Amino acid sequence: EAGVVQSPRYKIIEKKQPVAFWCNPISGHNTLYWYLQNLGQGPELLIRYENEEAVDDSQLPKDRFSAERLKGVDSTLKIQPAELGDSAVYLCASSERGDTTEAFFGQGTRLTVV
C-alpha cells in the first residue's frame, strides 16, 4: 500500500513568489494534516481536515497561507507571497477516522525561500 505522497520534495523560490505543495493521503484516510517543521524543532500543526472540512486551522497564517481539500482526498497548501521565514519542511500526514489511530507522515517538502 502506498504511503502518504508529497510533491515536490524540494522547492527553491525567491521571496514574494507563490508556491504550492501537494499531498495525497493514504487511501481511505479521512483525516489529513499539514504541519510545518523548522530545523531542530518539532512539527507545528497548520491545518487539519476531516474529509473536505477544515476543522482546525487556528495556526494557519491566513494572510498568506491557504489550503484546500476539495474532494476530501488530496490536498494543496499554498503560500502567496512567500517570505524568507517560510523556509522550512512542510509535512503532510493522514489518519483514519477515530480517536485511537496513528498519523502516517509523508517525506515532506523542503522549501527554501531566497
Added chain:
Amino acid sequence: AQSVTQPDIHITVSEGASLELRCNYSYGATPYLFWYVQSPGQGLQLLLKYFSGDTLVQGIKGFEAEFKRSQSSFNLRKPSVHWSDAAEYFCAVAPSGNNRKLIWGLGTSLAVNP
C-alpha cells in the same frame, strides 16, 4: 497549558549500548502518548503509542517505552542501539479522546558511535 518536554537535545551513545530518551508532559489527565522517529530527509514514523492498559509498551525496531503516571513521563528505551538508530526522536501527546491534536516535543537527536 499542555506541553511536552524532551530534556535532552542531543545524545551520543556507542553502538551496542543501551538507550533511554526522556519525555515529560504537562497535562491534567492521562493523555495519549507517542514516540516518533525521523531519519534524515525522511518523514516521521511512529515507533509506539500508549492509550491505556499495560504501562510498558513495545514498539517497532526493538524500542519500548514506559508510562509513569506519577512522574508524568513516557521514556523511550532500547537495550542495544544499532548504528541505523541514529535519527531524531520526537515525543508527542494528545488529549485523551482527541488524539488528532498532537503536541510535540522539540526532539532529541541521537548519534551512534561505531
